[in-house]
Amino acid sequence: MKRAGVVLPLSLLLLLWLPLCFQICLGGDTLKATQKITDQRSLVSSNATFELGFFSPPGVKSGEKIYLGIWYHGLHPQTVVWVANREDPVADSSGVFRIAEDGNVVVEDASRRHWSSKLQPSSSTNRTLKLLDSGNLVLMDDSETTYPWESFHNPTDTFLPGMKMDATLPLTCWRDSADPAPGNFSFMLTQKEGKQSFRVQNEEQIYWALDELDTEAASQMVFNLLNNDTSATKSYNYSNKTLFVSQPSMYNKSRLLMNSSGEIVFLQWDGKESQWNKEWSRPEDNSNSFPSNGESKFQGCTRKPMRCTNKDVTFLNLTNIKLGDPDQQSYTKTEAECQSTCINMCPDQQCQAYSFNNSIYGDRGSYSCNIWTRNLPSLLENYQRGRDLSILVNTSDIAPTAKSCEPCGTYAIPYPLSTGPNCGNPLYNKFNCTKSTGKVSFMMPGGISYPVTWIDEDTRMFFIQPDYFNSFNSSFNPQNSIDSPFHVIENNEGVVIKINWLPAPEPPCSKLIDCMNWPYSTCRATREGESRCLCDSNYKWNNTIMRCTRLCDSNYIWNDTIMRCTRGNHSTRLKLILLVTLGSLATVACITAFGIVWKKKKARKPDRASTRIQESLHESERHVKGLIGLGSLEEKDIEGIEVPCYTFASILAATDNFSDSNKLGRGGYGPVYKGMFPGGQEIAVKRLSSASTQGLQEFKNEVILIAKLQHRNLVRLRGYCIKGVEKILLYEYMPNKSLDSFIFDRSRTILLDWPMRFEIIVGIARGMLYLHQDSRLRVIHRDLKTSNVLLDEEMNPKISDFGLAKIFGGKETEASTERVMGTFGYMAPEYALDGFFSVKSDVFSFGVVLLEILSGKKNTGFYESKQISSLLGYTWNLWSGNKLLDLMDSCLRETCNQNQFIKCAVIGLLCTQDEPIDRPTMSNILYMLDVETTTMPVPRQPTFFMTKRYSSSASSSTNPEISLHLDTSYQQGR
Template sequence: MYNKFNCNLLTGQVSFMMPDGKSYRVTLIDEAGRKFYIQTNDTNHCDDSSSYQNDKPSSPFNVTNWCFKDDQIEVNWAAAPQPQCDEYFSCKSWPHSTCIANSSGGENRCHCDSKYIWNPSSLSCIKDKVSIQIQESLHDSEKHVRDLIGLGNIGENDSESIEVPYYTFRSIQAATNNFSDSNKLGQGGYGPVYKGRFPGGQEIAIKRLSSVSTQGLQEFKNEIVLIAKLQHRNLVRLRGYCIKGDEKILLYEYMSNKSLDTFIFDRTRTVLLGWKLRFDIIVGIARGMLYLHQDSRLRVIHRDLKTSNILLDDEMIPKISDFGLAKIFGGKETGASTQRVMGTYGYMSPEYALDGFFSIKSDVFSFGVVLLEILSGKKNTGFFRSQQISSLLGYAWRLWTENKLLDLMDSALSETCNENEFVKCAQIGLLCVQDEPGNRPTMSNILTMLDGETATIPIPSQPTFFTTKHQSCSSSSSKLEISMQIDSSYQEGR
């Protein structure tokens, strides 16, 4: 059957030859379903009288759908039968099989021995334990993840069951063309991310965790067991996972509109985000964070909220992603301390960056930075106006004191902006980046201020922006293991 196929070694493109001698491009091969699809440029190929339908491929091929989509034909192939034989020794080339005569007078064939079944793809007899082995593999994978998690304070029955599908490594290799560079979306702190296309056309973002990244292992723990339980329209959904040897892979819903930073920090794309859309994105992020902090069955502190971690779906609805640094709390816990400070420079609250203390108010600080970046179209990091103003936060504060908050506005908003809403958002942003965690609002407060026409918004005080108070903490913070990353985002949708 293989002589009907041809592979162009230069392009890697597979083609299929029909009886008319013409070759047609193969667009997809579904090995499990024993079918493939060929592309034709003939707009009449769906017509019963078409020459295509009068020129059918020969056995073992059979056209099962002449009108698959607009320009494709679906072809399947019959499973290869057991090899023919004429005596016992004829099957010696086919291990675990025996030549058995056909009782109805047909051809004798090498039938697989007891506990073996015929595999038409590999043309061999394999152990009849495939389904058992798959289930054992899934069980072992889940057990492996349970062992990896090692989390206390959360009941096993409530939190340590895996609620997303297991994908085989082989299926992921096929979906990504063996992790080809052409399918690579970008490189994150935890490893490369690829676009995968599965049978049926489903597109999924596939994160292959780096074997040398300790952060990657912790991210895997968080997302596979805990974050999979979180469901909200403003959170990216985890679609599945895979463990095979040292390989640890996470699969997410694919976001074709990329991340928020690819819009607001791009001078050509920022014009696509008018005021109403930006305001809706701000509210969506706030709702997602409120769910994490208060409304989900687990209290989650994200610890790495930033514009590149806000993905946008086809309708530009914001989705919070990347929960690798997230911490889950139970009961009345609202914060904790760590000797390993990990996050992204420019978004971390001062008490976390310098003292290792994080809480829901640390996320509020990060939200405030994101909010001011959305309003201004400028990054907090790398921002410089003068020796006295070296951050976006400092610039926003100076404009507040001068009653010139509208000067913070991204020039792309000049024609669509609601000035009252803009000033309100800027004031909320300054409240979120207050130096003292207790002076920052909760996400519930923030949504009330955003949604309400008459909500009273407190007056912010001058943030110290990592100076004054925290200089006295240098001796204690020197013991911290600090791992900050400079933010970067994927070049394509994910």
């Protein structure tokens, strides 16, 4: 009993001491002028809701970028609501937060000051910092009754209860989740003519605006939060003075966040689920916001002035528009009366627009005519609860001319752009107008349409908005997808794509009357045989103003503004030309001199690691001719390595240290892994194995030369890595694996119907034609096979593995080697037996791949009968017996086009003829595939694979060195 009597007082003492210990450990909520906050100390508000200290954002290595901030104490993950030095982080853990001698609050380290409250210098020695329960960090001074500085008056991206929004308090988003520096979007309050408006701006342009409140409860909560309507006044006694502070009546862990995507979000903490719940956000979807580039048709423009008149006017009709309240409202029974009211307001007032509303309630009707007389505010399209709006305009402003298409919604369609066959120029007929919504779309090759967000006639430029998925799709390459006369000039990460169109040539015509709208022109045939409205004598086509202009005498020049020749000052023109020429020469000389000095300066201070890599690569390029047999290819063609060099550490991180779970398969080069870089970019990583049949020569071949090839049917090389004995290639990731994993797998081959197989055949042919003829380098692949044809997410074929490729310069088309490398079953006879190869060697391999696609059977390991041991022999026998349809993969019976199938089978036999001279070129093959009916040559019987199955040992015993290998296909794709 005595012992229990002792324990009880000790327990009570411990309970009383714990809260004091808690405050001591955390550092309290106050910082005096003689104290400082370091990386090891923080302030915590009295009710332990908020904490102030140094932190590193998620994704940043601890100790590299240090910021001072305020966050919710005890919540996970860490939720930061305020950052001091958001534009200037401390490089290490040596940062200090304190009250400086001049009275300012500062973040500094031993070298310099990173942030300051920027107050006027003060000699006061009694300043104190306090972290309030509201999350407000305040600077208190015994000589003042208000705070000299507080964080609530200097917010970053978060609005907390207790703050009050005004025009001087914008919220600016973080640049991204790992960088608190100011981003592009800001949330702010504006006041105009007694009305307040909340808006989000993308730099200087309006991205989203809210002129009126929604009726939903969450919207009202946000409004109350911004106006501090839930606040109460609390007094603080400090140094014999009373400070009155506006504070929210309850701290329910709610906040308003301006995020880096342009969304303003109201969040509340769910204690049960331990997560932030989104209660409200704006814009609700992209249709309620202006385009992220800020160049919306409703914003950033000034309306053309109108005379107050009711003559020669019309209305531009828009649907589902959100805008502010009307200036006048009256009651009319018909829209025609409302329209007449708007037109006839002159001369008293100028009507800008009207909106007629008729609603039926039972047997009664409600009619209203809303009219706007002031300049229209910001307009938002496709607003779900928007109204139909008719804007008064001059007829001449939107009426189509005889040569241009009529407007589509708010978009004027300038000539030569065309939305149909009867307007604009047929060469530019890639646009579509949806009249019900007033939306314009641009048609890409393949039939995919993307919305047009801006058209600028003066710069011959328009913007399209690709969908979110395609913006992260590595195969979506608008540069490769858009044909002339359109060209991509800027691709902003797939968010907004800027496209310009070439100036239009003379308009096409079929008869004389077609040129009536083109003065001084006549419908005549060009040298190419096309009929166009060609300019008459003494006139020439001006593609800037798109009309025929007069040829001026030597002393005159054409003036586009007044549309006639004006006298030119010859001496002035000569002086101007001379001045421009001399100025250009001086500029070029300065730039050249600067470049030489900069290059020499840079050469004096080389980075050791990069120097070693560059020396290795330069050595590779210096000897690349000898290594891979370039013939007469010029040195200037191989000077640059056109893909980036990645660090070995970044590849280890992307592949999780080459873990087995990321292993996709193994080829002749070595193992292949799936990797993922920060940001979600997937890659295929090929690691050179010490036991590989391919070595340094093939590695250099891909890095230095094949990287120059770009085609939609070739796999793109994304980069490389050299680290000691490690030699690594990085490719775009192909999620659907290789072609052989489909056609030779009976459970998956049914996924490839005939139309899909035919498109794969054509795609491979196009890729090979590019290698042989259309690229800047003539390339022979030497290892084309089904396992080296990969399939992207849309089942488009992409040729891969260029390690054995040979590049020819000039007019070279053939060569020979004593080191024969390839895959048995796909090698042409002249290459496998004699080491002789040419573009026709690839044609042979293509023929084998084609027959394997048709039959679903491998050329090697073919056991149809004892007499026939190859797919080629089997196909020839079916051809001889007029039974080619028996070659068909059984799963193609229902979808197959028999004429196309037989044509492809015959092409396969033509490609696999013994003599190279008998085989067609890839251009001939594509022509035969594209043309419905064509006369085809009769194939000769192939003998190389007819009755005898060759082994690698048999081949190498009687011929130059032959290295044969069979690549296993990927398990998950690459």
